[in-house]
């Protein structure tokens with residue numbers, strides 16, 4: 286048994302991934318489909334608000350690419366509004382679910398960092414702070430691909446965590462014993478969860494060691510947070526001509542909204 290107890294190096298990648306692990310991806314799909322959970326997707330009420338926000342910046346008929354589309358909660362709403370929708374995700378369970386529900390949406394099972402979809406789009410979206418889960422170098426590679434896939438005047442709409450995230454997270458560790466299986470494994474397991482802060486790099490890592498009877502799995506998840514100035518500069522350096530920040534998309538009462546901002550970047 287090998288337990289990783291050290292602080293990961295900045296943007297270190299783990300051998301296992303919470304979105305592609307054969308068992309955990311099924312649990313993620315259940316979370317996506319729970320309309321009152323903010324787990325894998327935001328709750329339904331927030332999804333509708335965010336969709337309205339995106340609709341107010343785009344037009345029916347737009348070619349829209351949803352990066353990290355999950356089971357298509359947004360894709361379906363945009364298709365119903367007359368958009369031409371493509372969604373990509375590397376969670377096979379989610380893509381199979383989405384494609385099984387709607388034949389009129391182009392679903393791609395793939396990794397948008399390694400195999401960015403071909404084609405030109407009027408709008409690219411990436412929702413639920415997914416940009417911040419990638420290293421700075423993967424982020425820049427992705428942003429360049431997004432920029433080049435947009436037609437002139439196309440827009441990229443996404444959300445990221447702000448520095449307020451620091452108030453919600455604390456470094457620490459905990460052990461959980463789950464005797465009859467649960468989110469992480471269908472059999473008895475022990476989970477070591479650790480949170481580490483990288484204040485000089487505006488990032489947190491969450492490290493998980495999952496111990497079952499037969500194996501130990503190791504997962505690292507990253508959350509990179511941004512100031513308005515930093516994310517604006519990053520997008521301008523990629524070539525986006527206009528960047529606007531929106532901090533009240535979810536309304537003041539939503540418990541997740543204080544630490545998140547939405548960004549509209551225009552080519």
Ligand SMILES: C[S@@+](CC[C@H](N)C(=O)[O-])C[C@H]1O[C@@H](n2cnc3c(N)ncnc32)[C@H](O)[C@@H]1O
Pocket residue numbers: 304325326327352353354355356358359373374375376379395396397398399411412413415
């Ligand atoms: C937090 S979930 C958000 C899902 C969806 N955007 C929503 O808000 O309902 C992040 C999604 O991005 C997907 N994802 C993360 N990294 C990815 C990558 N490199 N390529 C494709 N999909 C990725 C995950 O599988 C997951 O479905």
